[in-house]
Amino acid sequence: MKAIEAEATTPAARDEVWSLLEDAASWADWGSWSSVEVEGGGPQGVGVERTLVRWPYRVRERITEWEPGRRHSYELLDGMKAEDYRSTVTLEDAPAGGCVIRWRSEYERAGPLTALVLRAAVRDSCKRLARAASERAQG
Numbered sequence: 001m002k003a004i005e006a007e008a009t010t011p012a013a014r015d016e017v018w019s020l021l022e023d024a025a026s027w028a029d030w031g032s033w034s035s036v037e038v039e040g041g042g043p044q045g046v047g048v049e050r051t052l053v054r055w056p057y058r059v060r061e062r063i064t065e066w067e068p069g070r071r072h073s074y075e076l077l078d079g080m081k082a083e084d085y086r087s088t089v090t091l092e093d094a095p096a097g098g099c100v101i102r103w104r105s106e107y108e109r110a111g112p113l114t115a116l117v118l119r120a121a122v123r124d125s126c127k128r129l130a131r132a133a134s135e136r137a138q139g
Contacts, residue, residue, distance in 0.1 A: 001084075002115070004105040006123040008130035011098040012137035014091045018069045020132055021089065024050055030132030031125055049077065076107075082118060084108035089129075098137075101130050 010017060020026055024044055027036040032054055039049040045066045052059045059079035065071055069091065076085035087105040094100045103126040110118060 001106045001108060002110075004119050004122045006103045006126035008101045008126045009094050009098060010101065010130040010133040010137070012130075012133035014069050014093060014099045016137055017091050017099050017101060017129065017133040020129060020136070021072055022068070026132075027052070030128050032121070032128065052079075080110075080118070081114045082107045082110040085110070085118070087122070089126075099133070101126055101133075103129075 020030060022044060024036045024038045027033050033052045034055070035051075035053045037051050038044055039051070042048070044050070044063055046063055048063045050061055050063070052061065057079055060077040061074045062077055063072070063074050064086070065073035065088065071088060071090050073086065073088040075087075076082055085105065085107040087103065090102045090104070092100045092102070103122050105118065105122050107115075107118070
């Protein structure tokens with residue numbers, strides 16, 4: 001298994017960060033996706049599938065773990081050439097206040113370009129989420 005890890009800290013509370021993760025439509029605002037749609041239009045939760053679009057990708061994922069305010073895990077169903085790709089976003093209280101965001105992804109195999117895109121995407125998403133939560137906390 002190959003792993004990708006990213007970490008960012010924000011002055012925002014875990015609940016504020018979680019509210020951004022929970023609202024799939026907001027991902028197009030803070031993330032690099034042009035759109036994110038939850039299958040059936042309902043809330044996100046275990047077993048729910050979503051589609052994330054950013055040219056040239058149209059990625060489908062399934063949520064495998066959903067602990068509000070703490071943890072969110074998902075697996076890639078299709079849209080990228082990566083085998084057994086899974087990710088977990090963990091939120092923890094930071095010692096000095098705020099929240100530490102940890103985004104960890106693993107995959108069995110991916111082509112060199114796909115591996116590069118995945119590394120960049122995980123690190124960028126973690127930073128963007130922290131930045132958006134910080135901006136929301138400031139007001």
